[in-house]
Amino acid sequence: MAVRDRRPGDLDALAAALVEVHRVDGYPVEGVADPHAWLTPRGTLHAWVATVDEAVVGHALAMTAQPEIAAVDAWVQHGGDIATTVVGARLFVAPAGRGRRLGTRLARTLTDWATHHALDIVGDVMTKDTTAVAIYERLGWHRLGTTMHDTGRGTTVPAYLYASREP
Template structure:
């Protein structure tokens, strides 16, 4: 998907255990900047590794983890969920979010999984990104936290055939 990087070139690669601390720190920074996620920041490494995790990627810029995405799903289920997607504010101009989404789409296609996601309606920039990348809004729901808080959310499904942009040079 991507080769080695030099300078300020963005690399999208599979997440390793060694990436968790940097990804967790980035998640806390994103939460402070954007209010995303609304849960998980008290134990970000655990939140980044849900029990249904199938695979995850990081975006790396100049040797620093600047973004993350994961696909989760149940064994035997033909649907995966894109989740735990975030990019540090100072790395967004590098199209890291788009490239992480494309990596997830390629994975889902290779695994013959339909790919869906849920996004809180307050996360307007994320909604614009999903729509720009061809994701289709499929409904509305309420995202409920264990502590009792709830947030309006939208559901989306990935395009049937992802574009080849994820295969472009990194």
């Protein structure tokens, strides 16, 4: 088991893993019509993968903070500085990699990377994703509030807003 920087050659395996995660967990709530695009959003700063026996089974990334992202807006309202903030996103572990604390390792890698670069991290987690909620809270992230996350399909789902440190 390992967590390492994402490579371009990882995207096909990640796309397949993401489709499986969506089938099993309904994540991401927006769907997976174009998994490659979802895995490579505009503003990506750094991305990591989790592997088991060299097979890619998990993912996380950091992307630039932009206004009108609920977690960014909540952070700024709590006194955070958007200029030193990134968004943690796209964290998932496929069923084949579960039970090995890879989600925690990915979140910790993201957190350590941001700390090394003197950045704060914010993000949202759907309230239904109790494993992800537990990971962030176990790592000491602070809940900033809640929001209704737009699925892009005319519906919303409740989400918690988090920051990697107390505001």
